[in-house]
Amino acid sequence: MRHWKTSPHLWHRLKPLAREMRHDPTPAEDRLWQRLRRAQIHGVSFRRQHSIERFIVDFYCANARLVIELDGPIHQYTVEQDAIRQEFLESKGLQVLRFENMDVFNTLDAVVAVIADEVARRTPPHPSP
Numbered sequence: 001m002r003h004w005k006t007s008p009h010l011w012h013r014l015k016p017l018a019r020e021m022r023h024d025p026t027p028a029e030d031r032l033w034q035r036l037r038r039a040q041i042h043g044v045s046f047r048r049q050h051s052i053e054r055f056i057v058d059f060y061c062a063n064a065r066l067v068i069e070l071d072g073p074i075h076q077y078t079v080e081q082d083a084i085r086q087e088f089l090e091s092k093g094l095q096v097l098r099f100e101n102m103d104v105f106n107t108l109d110a111v112v113a114v115i116a117d118e119v120a121r122r123t124p125p126h127p128s129p
Contacts, residue, residue, distance in 0.1 A: 025049075028070050028101035029058055035112050036068075042119045052092065055085055064122040067094050068115060072101045095122060 025033065029048065036046040036059055050060035052067070059068040067089055071082070086096050097118060099111050 026070070026072060026101065028072065028104040031108065032059070032068070032070065032099075032104050032111065035108065036115070041112070041116050042123060044119055044123060052089065052094070055089070057089070061119060064119045065094050066115075066118055066122060067096045069096060069098045070101055070104060071098055 025048070033048055035041075036048075039045050044061050044063040046059050046061045046068075048059050050057055052060065057067045058070050060066070061068075069082075069086075082098075086098075089096050095118060097115060099114075103111050
């Protein structure tokens with residue numbers, strides 16, 4: 001498994017922003033977080049507003065090397081930046097799942113099912129005791 005590290009200088013700048021984003025999530029982020037937190041999906045942990053080098057991702061599961069991004073209305077203006085960001089994350093061996101905010105509000109169970117399927121696919125099975 002490859003690891004990355006955010007430089008101390010950059011982390012010093014990103015940490016307050018990530019903390020602020022965790023304390024003031026969008027309604028869609030808050031709703032999805034209620035289904036991701038406390039290892040509810042296949043027993044794996046997710047982190048929210050997690051920094052990966054120079055980016056802060058909405059949700060991250062280290063066990064599955066999975067990033068989940070929620071796209072609200074602002075993303076219609078940031079398509080090129082989102083593509084660059086996604087390409088960078090994928091170059092680190094991460095899988096990126098993107099969902100529209102409205103998907104979280106209108107079809108939350110389907111969104112969680114897609115995430116659960118991807119976690120199951122990307123997480124090695126636990127050996128029997």
